[in-house]
């Protein structure tokens with residue numbers, strides 16, 4: 067159904083879950099400052115990173131994304147003071163589901179990206195992109211790919 | 212979710228050139244063609260500036276003529292024009308929450324310059340995802356909340372006092388909570404201040420007199436905010452006041468004017484810790500006291516050296532550098548130089564600066580200080596001045612940039628470290644407000660240009676130096692900006708809240724109570740529906756974070772605008788290119 071992971075023209079495809087008020091402005095800033103990161107990175111913005119559903123992550127990886135990155139609110143979250151722990155639980159649960167379904171938990175990463183963390187975002191993307199390129203192509207899709 | 216939606220949907224897509232900001236790096240026509248073919252897209256157009264009146268007119272016409280039930284604008288970040296386009300949709304009679312913004316500038320064209328094919332493919336994917344989100348969008352209605360005509364001002368420095376007076380003059384009831392025992396902040400401790408040499412203490416005294424006389428203002432000193440609940444227009448704020456009691460207030464908005472602290476050098480930093488090395492605030496106190504300038508051992512000061520940029524514009528040489536400029540200090544040091552020359556005729560003054568930032572009309576003070584006999588030397592951050600002390604006293608060794616790097620040794624009786632501004636320590640407040648801080652540790656505005664006094668917490672505004680370094684005039688200007696946002700909110704009498712709140716699928720819900728535990732806002736209640744216990748969201752309290760969804764084993768919770776259907780649809784749409 068989808069192209070085999072890793073063969074897309076610009077290398078591994080990464081889906082980023084960002085947050086409207088914290089990490090999305092950071093990602094915007096990376097663009098405004100013309101920092102480089104791979105064009106195969108796309109973003110879905112949500113209110114808060116603890117609202118990412120593990121099922122979305124599994125869906126994204128099984129449908130053809132090579133990696134999912136949660137650009138978390140971290141300590142800056144305006145909604146939840148324990149946002150980091152909660153987002154950590156989202157990651158844990160998604161990795162549990164992935165492993166259960168034969169996926170590779172290394173295809174999911176999370177890091178806090180603040181509203182001015184443009185450089186750190188760009189560098190996370192470059193590194194994650196490079197790390198994904200080294201993984202075995204078929205591992206993410208499992209039997210659903 | 213709702214089945215009253217007529218299918219198929221009728222979506223319109225408008226793709227912006229943004230002058231060339233987008234179209235120089237993304238082939239917008241190719242994007243248009245790619246999405247025009249989508250089943251539910253009935254019109255797809257490109258436009259030079261989507262935000263222009265003419266383009267908005269075109270969009271409203273398309274909404275009516277093509278009978279659109281959803282619209283996607285692909286242009287800049289939603290931080291810029293989300294409200295512009297929502298208002299446009301509303302004017303055309305389209306539910307504003309059926310408009311979706313696609314960010315193809317900050318997150319595409321600007322980020323991937325010089326890679327047109329890849330950037331175009333990405334822009335296409337972003338627009339397709341937005342179309343998918345619009346397709347699964349429901350008409351939503353904002354929630355109207357009545358606002359309380361009362362405001363809480365935190366901090367009674369110039370910014371807080373000025374804000375309180377202006378709000379009270381508009382008929383709002385104001386409570387000021389000042390943490391210190393004495394109101395007035397920094398300015399209350401100052402004698403002559405630039406720009407016009409007015410005494411800071413007198414100025415604050417005048418403000419305080421008016422505050423005390425004002426029937427609508429209550430000032431608590433020794434008071435701190437310890438708890439905040441509720442939402443914009445209707446907050447409950449708990450103060451801990453001087454005698455340890457608590458006071459509970461019901462206010463519509465909160466203005467945070469909690470100010471700054473002076474930078475404390477670390478021992479050894481430019482001689483800090485040696486006798487006769489002082490900071491600018493300490494030196495200013497000596498000047499303001501008017502008892503002459505004396506060294507630690509009582510001898511009169513004949514030479515004073517000012518070393519600028521201490522604690523500001525730091526680089527990697529310190530662990531957590533303050534990279535910002537503190538704005539006030541160049542001017543304050545020149546002003547201190549002028550006052551020193553008046554108070555101690557014959558005093559030798561050397562000012563060691565990095566760059567002179569006496570911006571705007573403060574430039575006149577720089578000139579005046581030079582005329583008053585102060586000598587200015589410029590140092591290079593690569594080779595900063597070195598301070599030493601021996602039996603003979605203090606010396607500063609500096610390489611003067613203008614003298615071609617020649618090393619000068621300046622013996623000095625007193626060394627003034629021109630220290631910058633740092634954020635105040637405010638753990639209790641931060642915990643109560645849950646406001647994000649910027650990279651520099653000061654309170655952060657939503658948008659540095661367009662929304663300079665609003666924060667991510669609706670109804671909480673920032674004023675004065677709590678937001679970052681400012682002079683008194685700048686602090687007051689920002690405080691009055693916060694006043695206008697506060698008053699605009701509270702005087703209208705109501706506020707419309709975003710409808711992006713959580714929603715429970717009552718059929719799926721089996722009431723386990725886990726969502727209730729996960730919600731710090733107490734926005735979930737247990738109700739009985741047809742004899743079955745289920746969770747229900749209280750929309751006015753829900754912030755729409757979605758934190759309640761994770762513990763729900765039944766996947767019964769969605770946040771409106773970010774439903775399973777929408778997010779999964781976006782994911783699939785983002786991948787469409789690969790599936791070709």
Ligand SMILES: Cc1cc2nc3c(=O)[nH]c(=O)nc-3n(C[C@H](O)[C@H](O)[C@H](O)COP(=O)(O)OP(=O)(O)OC[C@H]3O[C@@H](n4cnc5c(N)ncnc54)[C@H](O)[C@@H]3O)c2cc1C
Pocket residue numbers: 365366367368369370371388389390391394395396397398401403404405406434435436468469470471472473491492495539543546635637640674675676677681682683684686
């Ligand atoms: C040495 C020096 C010289 C200066 N000279 C000049 C000058 O000549 N001209 C000029 O224009 N500017 C000058 N400035 C800058 C000026 O001091 C500031 O612009 C101004 O004081 C900022 O006012 P503010 O109300 O924002 O902050 P502040 O004066 O810091 O007031 C903030 C208040 O909030 C209170 N507070 C803190 N936390 C809390 C809390 N959690 N709850 C309740 N209350 C709290 C504090 O106790 C304080 O009273 C100078 C600054 C320094 C350091």
